[in-house]
Amino acid sequence: MSTCPACSAPLQGDWKFCLSCGAPLPQAAPAAIRPDTADAGRTINLLAVIAFALGVIGGPIAAIFGHIAVRQIRTSGERGLVLARVAIVLGYVWLVVWIAAIAWIISFSVR
Ligand SMILES: [Zn+2]
Structure with missing residues (x-):
């Protein structure tokens, strides 16, 4: 669980905008990176x-x-x-x- 950089409201992973303040959110890498790092370990x-x-x-x-x-x-x-x-x-x-x-x-x- 991450928080909005503008208002610190809790965020869901797939939100593109903060629902509290409307700030655009940087698309967090974790979901995209996870398969690669898992792959590299094999x-x-x-x-x-x-x-x-x-x-x-x-x-x-x-x-x-x-x-x-x-x-x-x-x-x-x-x-x-x-x-x-x-x-x-x-x-x-x-x-x-x-x-x-x-x-x-x-x-x-x-x-
Ligand atoms: Zn916000």
Whole structure:
């Protein structure tokens, strides 16, 4: 609970003007800052980073690492859920690319 800088009346958090004196109130940062500071305290999941790196390099194993990372993040509450999800997508994309490349090579050797 804060008070008005002009008249010291008690204020509710989401008021834009003081209801006692009508003074405009500075929009207090606490509500906006809280998610950031909470976020900063959480460590990023290492496996999610590794999975993402593998996904960028081009390994289908990124999908497996990504799935494990998502499971770890769900239980530990770590950061990196988006990173892990991207890694899963990249892993599956590479899997399709690899299968297509292998099928293409086989089609040549059969001929
Ligand atoms: Zn006031």
